Amino acid sequence: xxxxxxxxxxxxFLFRQGTAYSVxxxxxxxxxxxxDLCCDGYTDFCCAxxxxxxxxxxxxxxxxxxxxxxxxxxxxxxxxxxxxxxxxVSDCGPCGCGSNGICQGNCQDxxxxxxxxxxxxxxxxxxxxxxxxxxxxxxxxxxxxxxxCRVVTCTPPWIWDDSCTxxxxxxxxxxxxxxxxxxxxxxxPNGIPVVGDWTGSGQDMPGVFARGRWxxxxxxxxxxxxxxxxxxGDTPVVGDWTGDGIDTCGIVxxxxxxxxxxxxxxxxADKVFYFGNPGDEPFAGDWNGDGVDTPGQHRRSDGRVYLRxxxxxxxxxxxxxxxxxxxxxxxxxxxxxxxxxVSLFRPSNRRFYIINRxxxxxxxxxxxxxxxxxxxxxxxxxxxxxxxxxxxxxxxxRRGSFYLRNTNSxxxxxxFVP
Numbered sequence: 107x108x109x110x111x112x113x114x115x116x117x118x119f120l121f122r123q124g125t126a127y128s129v130x131x132x133x134x135x136x137x138x139x140x141x142d143l144c145c146d147g148y149t150d151f152c153c154a155x156x157x158x159x160x161x162x163x164x165x166x167x168x169x170x171x172x173x174x175x176x177x178x179x180x181x182x183x184x185x186x187x188x189x190x191x192x193x194x195v196s197d198c199g200p201c202g203c204g205s206n207g208i209c210q211g212n213c214q215d216x217x218x219x220x221x222x223x224x225x226x227x228x229x230x231x232x233x234x235x236x237x238x239x240x241x242x243x244x245x246x247x248x249x250x251x252x253x254x255c256r257v258v259t260c261t262p263p264w265i266w267d268d269s270c271t272x273x274x275x276x277x278x279x280x281x282x283x284x285x286x287x288x289x290x291x292x293x294x295p296n297g298i299p300v301v302g303d304w305t306g307s308g309q310d311m312p313g314v315f316a317r318g319r320w321x322x323x324x325x326x327x328x329x330x331x332x333x334x335x336x337x338x339g340d341t342p343v344v345g346d347w348t349g350d351g352i353d354t355c356g357i358v359x360x361x362x363x364x365x366x367x368x369x370x371x372x373x374x375a376d377k378v379f380y381f382g383n384p385g386d387e388p389f390a391g392d393w394n395g396d397g398v399d400t401p402g403q404h405r406r407s408d409g410r411v412y413l414r415x416x417x418x419x420x421x422x423x424x425x426x427x428x429x430x431x432x433x434x435x436x437x438x439x440x441x442x443x444x445x446x447x448v449s450l451f452r453p454s455n456r457r458f459y460i461i462n463r464x465x466x467x468x469x470x471x472x473x474x475x476x477x478x479x480x481x482x483x484x485x486x487x488x489x490x491x492x493x494x495x496x497x498x499x500x501x502x503x504r505r506g507s508f509y510l511r512n513t514n515s516x517x518x519x520x521x522f523v524p
Contacts, residue, residue, distance in 0.1 A: 135221075138228035148280065150224030150231040152193055152255035153287035161193035164218050165254045166247055168194035169240025170263040170270060173281035179260035179296065180317050186296070188281060189259050191267070194239060195219055195251025203249035208237040219254050243270040258288055260296055261505065294321050294330070294523070299503035301490035302344040302353030304331055304370055310353075310490030310498075312508045312523050315342035320355055322370060323523065333372040336365070345390035345399025347377065347417060353399075358388040364401060366417060379419040382412065391437045391446030393424065393464065402448070404428060404435045411435065411448055411465065426465025430454075438489035438498030440514055449474075451487035451500075456480070458487070458500050460514055478516040481509070492521055 133144040143150075156162040172187040179186040195218075198209030224230030236253045243263065263270040297316030304311060304322045313322035313331075317338040322331040336342065336357035343356040347366050356366040356375075362382040365375035382388060382403040390399045393413050403412045403422075409431070412422035428435065434451045441462045448471070449460045458481075459474035466472070481487065485502035492499060493512045501510035501519075509519035 133223055133228060133232070136223050136226070136228060138223065142223075142228040143231045144223035144228045146231060147236075148231050148283065149192070149236055149253045149256050150233045151283075151285045151288060152257050154230055154285045155224045155233050155255045157287075159257055159259070159288065161191070161257060162254065164196060165193040166196040166250060167191050167243040167257070167263070167267050167270065168247070168250050168253075169242050169275075171240060171275040171277050171280075173278050174276065175278060176281035186260065189261070189263050189266075190277075190280060191243070191257040191259070191263050191270075192238075192240065192253045193255050193257060194253050195234065196247065198249055198251050201251075207239060207241070207248055207250065209249055209251050219251070221252065224255070240275050242273050242275075243267060245269075245271075258283075265505070294323065294506070296506040297321070298342055299486055299488050299508065300342050300344045301488045301501070303346075303351070303491070304353060306350070306352045307494070308491070309494040310492055312488070312490075312501075312503075312510070313344075315340075315355075315357075320370065331370050333370060335367055335372060341388055343388050343390045343401075346392070346397065347399060349397040351397075356390070358382070360384055362386065364388070364417075377417055379417065381414055381419060386412075387435065389435060389437050391448075392439075392444070393446060395443070395445040399446075402435075402437070406431075411471075413448075413464070424464060424467050426467065427470045428465070429459075429471065434487055436487045436489045436500065439491075439496075440489075440498055442495075442497040446498075449489070451481070453483040453485075456483055458514070476514070478514070480511065480516055485509075 138144050153159040161167050170189055170191045172189050174187050176188045179188050201209040203209050219234035221235040224233040234252050234254050259266055264272050294314045295316050297314035300313045300315055301310050307325040309325040311323040311325050318336045319334050335355050340357035343358055344353050346353050348368055354367055354370050358364050363380050366377040368376045381401045386403040386405050389402045392399050394415055400417055401414045409427055410425050411428040413424040415423045429450045436449045436451050437446055439446050440460045447461055447464055451458050457477050457479050459477045462475050481502035485504045488501045488503055489498045492510050499511050499514050501508055508523040510521040512520040
């Protein structure tokens with residue numbers, strides 16, 4: 107597409123006389139320093155002007171663009187773009203629209219969106235000034251007003267708002283545009299889901315591992331625990347490695363080398379050892395009820411699960427055959443007896459099969475104690491004690507959000523964590 111997110115120029119520049127220098131420095135009628143954000147030509151974020159990262163009432167999503175290379179939306183699968191959605195005035199009032207579909211002014215009655223620095227502050231980018239539309243969203247609205255604010259998301263706009271098409275536009279100059287409201291201390295980025303009791307509260311909470319960086323939610327609602335441990339391409343594992351009642355981080359390299367850390371903080375591994383083969387699916391659990399979590403592996407190549415009873419290098423202490431091809435292991439204590447077991451999620455029928463015992467050593471996993479349907483076939487299954495009652499229950503991770511149940515049964519989610 108020919109234009110950029112900055113557009114040709116803001117409305118004040120298009121329709122006001124004077125030099126470009128004087129217009130920019132007066133910043134839509136406000137006296138601001140020429141280097142203030144209000145003067146950079148871009149529009150403010152909706153979360154900064156209206157308190158939420160959504161299009162406010164009286165506006166409509168009118169188009170979007172992407173910015174590559176920010177690193178903010180990257181996941182374990184690789185680099186991902188950041189998406190920006192323009193929220194334009196939806197009611198032009200008596201103003202007419204030209205051939206470009208942008209009304210010539212801001213004529214609502216009463217006027218809800220006045221051109222100026224966002225919230226009237228020079229440290230905010232402008233709001234309700236720029237007359238421009240990319241046009242991939244709400245194409246049935248043929249006449250819209252200026253851009254009021256921008257929504258920023260890691261979710262593709264056609265998923266976030268199904269009125270948007272997949273036709274792409276790019277403006278990488280905006281990739282590092284940010285605001286404090288976009289970095290909520292309790293928000294989670296996209297990544298690989300993890301669940302654990304990060305503070306010893308007795309309640310498991312979700313978290314995310316994203317390219318070597320951990321983001322863990324606190325049970326008390328405080329700011330996330332955020333730190334670096336591991337690299338992109340590592341698989342995260344979580345467990346109480348010391349028996350102190352606190353789950354901490356670990357990673358498994360593609361080679362099968364385990365790195366365990368005894369604190370949820372940046373630093374070196376406290377324990378390093380090999381267990382498993384390349385291509386195994388690693389996890390951890392308390393297999394013997396001694397209060398310490400130790401390694402497990404699901405080897406798809408032979409359909410077996412291999413468990414070790416100490417955090418040391420060596421052969422499996424227990425192994426057994428596991429489920430059908432395509433089944434996913436789900437680790438937890440579903441009956442509250444203090445021992446973790448290996449249950450399974452079967453994507454082909456969207457069912458969880460809960461098994462309250464380990465498989466016979468050298469044998470099979472055995473029949474499920476019970477099963478139920480929950481989630482979608484593309485979800486990632488998780489398990490934890492989300493309400494602190496001593497029993498682990500199921501959940502799923504879907505497109506960056508957690509949908510958690512407080513009982514092992516079919517039904518709607520009890521807890522939603524975006």
